[in-house]
Amino acid sequence: MALALQTFSTVKDADAALKAAGTRYLGGGTLVVRATNEGDVSLSSFVRSTEPSLSTIAVSGGKIRLGASVTMAAIARHPDLSTLSPAARAVGGPAIRNMATVGGNLFAPAPYGDFAVALLALDATVRTDDGETPIETFLAKRDDSRAIVTSVGFALPSHGGFRFLKVSRVKPKGISVLSIAAVLEQAADGTVCAARIALGCMADRPMRARAAEKALLGRKLTKDGIAPALAAVGEGTSPITDPIASAWYRTQVLPVHLGRLLLGQVAGMETKA
Amino acid sequence: MAKVPVQFTLNGAEKAEFVDSGTTLLHALRDKIGDTSPKGGCHQGTCGACSVIIDGELRLSCLTLAETCNGAAITTTSGLSQGGVLHPLQRAFLDAFATQCGFCTPGMIMAAKVLLDQTPNPSRAEVVEALSGNICRCTGYEPIIQAVLTAARSNSQRAA
Ligand SMILES: Cc1cc2nc3c(=O)[nH]c(=O)nc-3n(C[C@H](O)[C@H](O)[C@H](O)COP(=O)(O)OP(=O)(O)OC[C@H]3O[C@@H](n4cnc5c(N)ncnc54)[C@H](O)[C@@H]3O)c2cc1C
Numbered sequence: 391m392a393l394a395l396q397t398f399s400t401v402k403d404a405d406a407a408l409k410a411a412g413t414r415y416l417g418g419g420t421l422v423v424r425a426t427n428e429g430d431v432s433l434s435s436f437v438r439s440t441e442p443s444l445s446t447i448a449v450s451g452g453k454i455r456l457g458a459s460v461t462m463a464a465i466a467r468h469p470d471l472s473t474l475s476p477a478a479r480a481v482g483g484p485a486i487r488n489m490a491t492v493g494g495n496l497f498a499p500a501p502y503g504d505f506a507v508a509l510l511a512l513d514a515t516v517r518t519d520d521g522e523t524p525i526e527t528f529l530a531k532r533d534d535s536r537a538i539v540t541s542v543g544f545a546l547p548s549h550g551g552f553r554f555l556k557v558s559r560v561k562p563k564g565i566s567v568l569s570i571a572a573v574l575e576q577a578a579d580g581t582v583c584a585a586r587i588a589l590g591c592m593a594d595r596p597m598r599a600r601a602a603e604k605a606l607l608g609r610k611l612t613k614d615g616i617a618p619a620l621a622a623v624g625e626g627t628s629p630i631t632d633p634i635a636s637a638w639y640r641t642q643v644l645p646v647h648l649g650r651l652l653l654g655q656v657a658g659m660e661t662k663a
Numbered sequence: 664m665a666k667v668p669v670q671f672t673l674n675g676a677e678k679a680e681f682v683d684s685g686t687t688l689l690h691a692l693r694d695k696i697g698d699t700s701p702k703g704g705c706h707q708g709t710c711g712a713c714s715v716i717i718d719g720e721l722r723l724s725c726l727t728l729a730e731t732c733n734g735a736a737i738t739t740t741s742g743l744s745q746g747g748v749l750h751p752l753q754r755a756f757l758d759a760f761a762t763q764c765g766f767c768t769p770g771m772i773m774a775a776k777v778l779l780d781q782t783p784n785p786s787r788a789e790v791v792e793a794l795s796g797n798i799c800r801c802t803g804y805e806p807i808i809q810a811v812l813t814a815a816r817s818n819s820q821r822a823a
Pocket of ligand 1: 416423481483494496497498504505540
């Protein structure tokens with residue numbers, strides 16, 4: 391079935407057009423065009439905006455703002471975003487990364503949404519023309535969201551403070567068995583004084599591992615120190631079952647991979663000395 | 664459904680067509696313009712057979728709407744040979760027996776071309792990474808990787 395594409399130079403006009411039934415915002419199209427290729431007839435029209443701010447990356451004083459149309463490839467090659475590069479590179483192969491946007495990743499259902507997992511650990515805020523929403527609230531309500539996401543903002547953690555791991559069966563590119571992102575702050579003696587851990591594929595969308603975060607506080611990142619966090623990380627999860635892995639398998643391997651991430655045993659990972 | 668105009672350069676030549684709104688670039692190239700070098704494999708972005716280069720970046724033409732390419736410069740594998748002389752990548756694929764059924768070859772060559780344009784002397788790992796969005800169901804990956812490394816070497820010999 392033929393689909394109309396409406397292109398607007400401003401987000402405001404595109405937002406207005408998006409109110410019509412059967413319309414959907416078009417980011418990079420890697421999920422929505424795929425859906426129409428597969429025969430999704432619920433869509434009659436795509437809306438997009440070419441407003442330049444949507445494609446802008448702003449870095450200032452440790453604060454980052456990524457326009458919603460910024461692609462994974464643009465993040466991966468940006469000199470000031472090397473901390474985030476592993477999460478951006480985790481999304482698909484080279485062609486997908488040239489197309490996949492930040493905005494689209496926020497809506498991607500599990501097993502996708504690897505970059506949104508990173509944004510959740512970074513405690514990002516999601517901006518629309520209606521205002522700014524904490525990412526956790528945004529993700530919880532995303533199915534009802536009709537407004538165009540214009541950007542996400544967050545503070546970049548200090549060097550080594552952000553850790554990311556994607557587990558997949560096919561290397562170097564493969565769909566997630568699970569992904570984990572963590573932002574950790576450590577005191578001078580090495581004990582964890584703040585922790586945010588986000589999980590991908592452990593629910594239908596990225597989620598926080600609050601019990602594990604709590605169990606890490608005051609502990610050192612040693613085998614014994616992290617044991618309570620590993621024991622708690624499954625709390626509140628309801629992993630997906632798909633052709634990549636069963637929910638049972640995901641539950642079993644989650645503590646193993648969190649352990650590797652916390653102990654700095656992930657290839658290519660830079661951690662604080 | 665109203666037709667919409669699309670205009671871009673394809674392998675250096677101006678192209679203008681009217682297509683149904685929502686038409687994919689793959690469909691426009693193959694069925695409207697007649698360039699059948701990008702292949703329609705999975706139409707889901709998974710196989711990479713439809714890969715083309717848009718403004719210097721590797722893209723999947725099956726997931727790209729033709730209308731979004733207005734004003735773009737598009738390269739496909741059919742535009743690589745010059746005056747009947749094969750591009751070094753095409754030559755290397757033939758010499759290394761890197762095509763079995765050949766269906767994935769145009770996509771592989773597009774992915775490899777972007778790599779060599781940006782990284783003239785890639786490592787094996789970089790070649791593997793660059794081809795990671797392209798699937799060969801004849802399982803011929805090793806000769807494909809070797810062909811890309813050979814093309815890189817022949818490029819740098821010519822440049823020397
Ligand atoms: C072969 C393949 C491999 C993939 N591998 C991965 C992977 O490894 N990891 C991963 O995370 N994902 C993966 N994906 C999924 C997808 O490519 C990414 O999640 C991508 O970031 C989605 O972004 P997009 O711009 O293409 O979204 P689109 O397809 O354009 O949109 C997806 C949804 O988000 C909505 N949307 C997009 N932008 C906005 C906005 N600004 N405001 C409001 N709504 C918006 C759309 O309306 C739609 O509902 C893969 C997809 C394919 C086809």
